[in-house]
Every structure is written in C-alpha cells, then in structure tokens.
Amino acid sequence: MIRRLFCFLLITLSVNTFAQTNTKVTPEQQKKMDTFVTNLMSKMTLDEKIGQLNLVSVGFDVTGPIVSKNVNENIEKGNVGGVFNTYTPDAVRKLQDIAVKHSRLKIPLIFGYDVIHGHKTIFPIPLALASSWDLGMIKNSASIAAAEASADGLNWVFSPMVDIARDPRWGRIAEGAGEDTWLGSQIAKAMVEGYQGTSYDTNKVMTCVKHFALYGAVEAGRDYNTVDMSDRRMMGEYLPPYKAAIDAGAGSVMSSFNEINGVPSTGNKWLMTDLLRKQWGFTGFVATDYTAIDEMIPHGMGKTQADVAKVAIDAGTDMDMVSEAYLNNLKKLVKDGKVPMAEVDASCRRVLEAKYKLGLFADPYRYCNDQRAEKTIMKPAYLEAALEAAKRSIVLLKNSNNVLPLKMSGSIALIGPLADDSRDMIGPWSGAGDWEKSVSVIQGIKQLAGNQVKINYARGANILTDTGMIGRLDQPQGTLTIDKRPSAEMIDEAVRAAKNSDVIVAVVGESAGMTGEAASRSNIGLPGDQEDLLKALKATGKPMVVVLMNGRPLTLTWENDNANGILETWFAGTEAGNAIADILFGAYNPSAKITATFPQNVGQLPLYYSHKNTGRPYVGDFLERYKSRYLDVSNDPLYPFGYGLSYTTFNYGDVMLSSSTIKPGQLLHITTKITNTGKYDGEEVVQLYTRQMVGSVTRPVEELKNFKKIFLKAGESQDVTFIISSNDLRFYDINMKYTYEPGDFKVFVGTNSRDVKEADFKLTK
Numbered sequence: 001m002i003r004r005l006f007c008f009l010l011i012t013l014s015v016n017t018f019a020q021t022n023t024k025v026t027p028e029q030q031k032k033m034d035t036f037v038t039n040l041m042s043k044m045t046l047d048e049k050i051g052q053l054n055l056v057s058v059g060f061d062v063t064g065p066i067v068s069k070n071v072n073e074n075i076e077k078g079n080v081g082g083v084f085n086t087y088t089p090d091a092v093r094k095l096q097d098i099a100v101k102h103s104r105l106k107i108p109l110i111f112g113y114d115v116i117h118g119h120k121t122i123f124p125i126p127l128a129l130a131s132s133w134d135l136g137m138i139k140n141s142a143s144i145a146a147a148e149a150s151a152d153g154l155n156w157v158f159s160p161m162v163d164i165a166r167d168p169r170w171g172r173i174a175e176g177a178g179e180d181t182w183l184g185s186q187i188a189k190a191m192v193e194g195y196q197g198t199s200y201d202t203n204k205v206m207t208c209v210k211h212f213a214l215y216g217a218v219e220a221g222r223d224y225n226t227v228d229m230s231d232r233r234m235m236g237e238y239l240p241p242y243k244a245a246i247d248a249g250a251g252s253v254m255s256s257f258n259e260i261n262g263v264p265s266t267g268n269k270w271l272m273t274d275l276l277r278k279q280w281g282f283t284g285f286v287a288t289d290y291t292a293i294d295e296m297i298p299h300g301m302g303k304t305q306a307d308v309a310k311v312a313i314d315a316g317t318d319m320d321m322v323s324e325a326y327l328n329n330l331k332k333l334v335k336d337g338k339v340p341m342a343e344v345d346a347s348c349r350r351v352l353e354a355k356y357k358l359g360l361f362a363d364p365y366r367y368c369n370d371q372r373a374e375k376t377i378m379k380p381a382y383l384e385a386a387l388e389a390a391k392r393s394i395v396l397l398k399n400s401n402n403v404l405p406l407k408m409s410g411s412i413a414l415i416g417p418l419a420d421d422s423r424d425m426i427g428p429w430s431g432a433g434d435w436e437k438s439v440s441v442i443q444g445i446k447q448l449a450g451n452q453v454k455i456n457y458a459r460g461a462n463i464l465t466d467t468g469m470i471g472r473l474d475q476p477q478g479t480l481t482i483d484k485r486p487s488a489e490m491i492d493e494a495v496r497a498a499k500n501s502d503v504i505v506a507v508v509g510e511s512a513g514m515t516g517e518a519a520s521r522s523n524i525g526l527p528g529d530q531e532d533l534l535k536a537l538k539a540t541g542k543p544m545v546v547v548l549m550n551g552r553p554l555t556l557t558w559e560n561d562n563a564n565g566i567l568e569t570w571f572a573g574t575e576a577g578n579a580i581a582d583i584l585f586g587a588y589n590p591s592a593k594i595t596a597t598f599p600q601n602v603g604q605l606p607l608y609y610s611h612k613n614t615g616r617p618y619v620g621d622f623l624e625r626y627k628s629r630y631l632d633v634s635n636d637p638l639y640p641f642g643y644g645l646s647y648t649t650f651n652y653g654d655v656m657l658s659s660s661t662i663k664p665g666q667l668l669h670i671t672t673k674i675t676n677t678g679k680y681d682g683e684e685v686v687q688l689y690t691r692q693m694v695g696s697v698t699r700p701v702e703e704l705k706n707f708k709k710i711f712l713k714a715g716e717s718q719d720v721t722f723i724i725s726s727n728d729l730r731f732y733d734i735n736m737k738y739t740y741e742p743g744d745f746k747v748f749v750g751t752n753s754r755d756v757k758e759a760d761f762k763l764t765k
C-alpha cells in the first residue's frame, strides 16, 4: 500500500498541467512529456500497456450491439484506459477512484462522450449550425459544450463529426456540416478550437474527429455501407475537413465503420499511418468506432478476433472501443511474435500522452467538481447562446406574398405532432440533454405572443404510422409519443381548428430517432400521415406556414407548391420554441442558408452543387434527348446549396474584378455591391464560387471559395470584396499534385449556388 501511494505521488508531483499557447505541443513540452511517459512505461507490464488501449462503455447510451462487462474489476486490474458514456462528477469520480486508488500504477482514466451539439444545453444539430454560416457562433457553441461537459466530469468528446455527406438518405447527415468541402473544413477548425481552446484548461476537452474516413460517402446512403472512391475525389473533396481539424490541433481521431476501397478504416494502414501520421503529421491517438475491430470479421478481414486485432494494431489504430479485441488477443500476438512490441508501445504512449496533455496525471479529478457543475450547467448565458444559435440556424425556404412574419393579433391554428413536443426538437445525439427544460413551439409562441394571439391547437397526426418502423427507431434518441386516435379523427380536429383561425402554422417533420445513426431512409418525404394532414389543411383555403423539424434535406415538392411559407428549423435544440416564435413573428429576420442540397425526389441522389459538367450537360431544354438527364424530372434541386430567404430582399450588383488576368501569387479583388432592397434590416450570406474552365482533369461546375455574412439596414448598400490568389485555385491535377493550372476561370458571387452574377479572369503563367 505504501509503495502504491509513493508511486502515485511520484507521478502526480512530476507533472504540471499542460500550459501552452495552443493545444499543439511545443518541443519543450514534448520533451517533458516524453520523459514522464517513458518513465511510466518503463514500469508497465505488457498487460498494463494493452489495458491502456481498451475503451469501455459504462452508462446508458449504448450505440452498438454489445456492452462492456466486468468494468470495475477490469479497471482495478489495469485493463481499462478509458471509459465513455459515464458523466456527472460523482459517477466519474467513482470510476476514477478505482483506477487511481486501486490499480497497480494508478494511471487515471480518460472519460469520453458523444457531445455533438451541446452537452446539457443543446444547440441546433450540426447540419443546422452549419446553415448559420457563422463560424464564430459555431466555435462558441463548441466552447460552451466543452465548459458543460468538462464540468460534468468529461474530458474527451467524440466530436466534431466532419464527414462530407451528399446523400440525405443517410441519417447521419444531421451530425455534420453538409456537402461542401471548403465550408466543412472551416467548421471543423472552428469546432476543434471551440472545444479545445488554446490550452487544455479545466473548462476545455479533447476532441475526437470522426469518422475517419469518408463515412459520409456510404453507398446508397445506407449506414455502415461500403465506400469506394477515387483518390482524387478523396483527397480533393472528402478528406480536407479531417485535415483541417487535425491542423487545428485535434487531440484524437475516430476510425469509421466503413471500408475504403476494400480495406476497413480501422485496419487501414495507408489511412491511419501513411496518410494521417506520416503525411499529415498527426501525433494524437486513434480510437476505433464502436466494436469496429470485431466488425472486421464480417467485413472479411479475418476469421478470428485475434486476426482482426492484428490488422487493427498493425494499421496504427490505438484504442479499441468496446470490442476488447486488444485486451483478449494482443498479449498472445506479441508473445507469438506476430505483433511487434513496438506497435503496442507506440499506441500505449499515444494514449498516455493524451492523458498527460489533459492534466490527468497531475490531478485525475480535475474534471470532477460538483460546485463547478452546478454553476456551469445550463446557466442563463448558455441558454441565451443556444437561443441565438437556433435563430441563426433556421432557414426560410419559402415566403409567398410575405405570409411571414405573422401579425401579433388574430388567431393561429397551431397544428402538428411536433408543435407540442420538447423531446424531438433537441434532435439526435443529445443524450445528456435535459429535454424537459427545452422550449416547445407552443410554449415559445405563448411566451412571445401572450394574449395578443389566440392559439387553436390540434395535434393533427402522428409523426409515424408504420409500427414496424417505430420499432426500428433508436428510441432513446427520440421517445415517440403516439396518439391512438384514428387518423381521420385527428385530421378532422385539425381542420376544424384551421377553419376557426386566420392562419395555419403546421409543425411537422421527423422524430429525432429517424435521424442520426442507424437511421437511413429510402423515402425522405414527410413520414406518416403528415402530408395528408397538410393536404386537408390546405383545402380549408387558409394561408399555411409549414414549420419543419428534421435532420436531413427532405423531398418537399408538394409542400413547396402548396404551402405559403416554409421554415426549416431542423432540430434547433433547447431553445427551439423561443427561436421559432421569434422568427414567426418577425422579432428575428432569418439569415441561414442550407449547406446540403434539397432534391426534388430521392431518385436524383446523390445531388450536390459542385458536380462535373459531363460531356452531355443538360441545360433545361425539355426536348433535348441524348443529354445527361432523367425523363421524369429535371436535374435541378428543389433548393440549391447555399439557399435561404430573408424577410428582406438583397440585390447583387455586377461582379467587378481588379484585373482580368492574374499571375501566380498575385491577388485578385472581386467586388460586388449588395443592397438591401426590402423593408427589413437583415443579414445576407454573400457567397463566392469559382470554376476552372479547362484542366488536366475535369473540374466541377462551381466550387465555394469564401463567403461573407453581412448586416444591412433596409435601403443600405455595401461593397463586398473577396480576395483570391492562385493558391485558392489549387486542386489535385492529373499527376495527383496539389497545384493550380493557368487558364480561364469564372468567378461567381451570389445569394446561393444557383443565383449568381459572374465574371471571367485568366490565370497566366
């Protein structure tokens, strides 16, 4: 016992917390850390080293088919390096106690959790946050999430999710920034900076960038499915956001479930070692996704757990989430000479370094402070920030004849299964979110409008009617309430409410459990009877505003043709109801723009703005036959990337260039005058795209290069200038060299990717 205590003291006294200017390690800090870790590792047995590579799940939020067993006993034996799904200072302290009081070397545990869009105070889902095009706000949301999570015992978050996604059948499109590489990279950086800050202070957490890699490109949008992709597309379009997160200092990376060109990520040496570590210089650790090592058996990478454990460790994957494949097999693999000891050492070192950086050796209870938890969690300033974030993330998709904003008088038929629902609106991956404190739409409207507006509420429909599908939903993520009345009765009640009201506000969409993980859909229209409900409401002849809650682009052609107004609120988080009320009544003028294309129908998928032109581009003449087109639908999206309306209107002047030619290294100034031509003050996301007309390989018809979100008072104008150089025009050329090529370019400035003004310039040698 005395020896144990001495050992613990030695460890704690020799380490300071990691004070630094950013979360990347300086050479001096690296030296100190090396000495400490080398010293510790010299005392560790092979079993203890393997133990550090074992990540177990303890708690309620199980996202895979199996759960960890004998956890306390394993921690005591030194068989556990980290725990996830456990939070609150008390619960964390109990497990940390076992590690630092009862295990031989007293190595503290790291505590992880899926903090995806807030911890307790829930922010809009990431796809919604991205729609704000507000990097400062996004960074702040991650910073608040870090403050709450770290006050609640956690020090490691499984976020940001930076998978580019271009197929909304995939439920996990909700968790990322959408379809664009450039914007996705900016957001990845902002989130890492928000979570980690400039040093691992106690109110910061280590990030785990996921899902490395290309998980968003699973075939047919079906979760866990195969990815097969050209190197050029991979390097140019899908990998940059992960790289951006790593360049911003992300401390860890999570392997994805999918294979990449025949090799699952978790066992992919090219990915984890050659690219991530050797090319990109990543020095943190890689954890697998949930049971991803075991899953390499059905993938066909080995017959036994030992086979796939070897594949994973050889690839450079450090920590095993839940499979216990390392725990069960690595020792024998090393003893039999099948896995070099150096691989286990390298992985163990990386995990210990993460704990060192987080200051856990100095104080294993750094994140367990009940008073801090009480003072921090859901404090008014955070709710205020969540409200602001929600307002800035909600997209106005349609507003004919200015049906919105609503008048603060008369009566509203407030209809729909999501109008009085405070659970679904906080969305998927909000496990710790206190949904009972979230504000529903009906509450938000009542709080804002008080007695000035009469509200006639009717549920109108259930979100889902298909009992098979209800059974398949991830229930903890969305506790679906079902009204047992027959559909017709519910619709009749809603129609009566509509007839007695001046305007209809129908709050419809998906339940939270229909989005996120294991929530792919082959039909992405409004589920259940909701469209029938809308049709019956429309037949009353009353003006109808559709308020959507959902986690993916939906197919909304009927709604677009028939509703007077459409507000895409996504799952807007704890303050959703207040934000929606503010927008409905004009207290806030919407400024968000979608970052994932809305298709007309599911058969168009995948559909994204930065596509290639093809040899037979279809330009919209319906009689053109031998063109790249469908017979039954145009190639157009319903709403293009970057689209979103405001209560005011903006006029774009011509695009003025500082020069019609630039040389490499010279700057091109691109200026457009934007005028607020409407009656409201408002914000506009001014977007800049380019196109390289001819290349050594074919180039996309448009690529986002920058944007500016500007505020203009009604009637006001502003010149918006972007500056680009040859560096912004780089891509992977015919030889896979990241470079620019002289030639003709177009530059586009616009309110979305479709409605743009253009100009031409040349890049000369």
Ligand code: BGC
Pocket: 063, 064, 114, 158, 210, 289, 290, 517
């Ligand atoms: C998900 C990850 C998540 C992990 C831990 C997996 O099923 O794919 O995104 O971080 O579970 O909950």
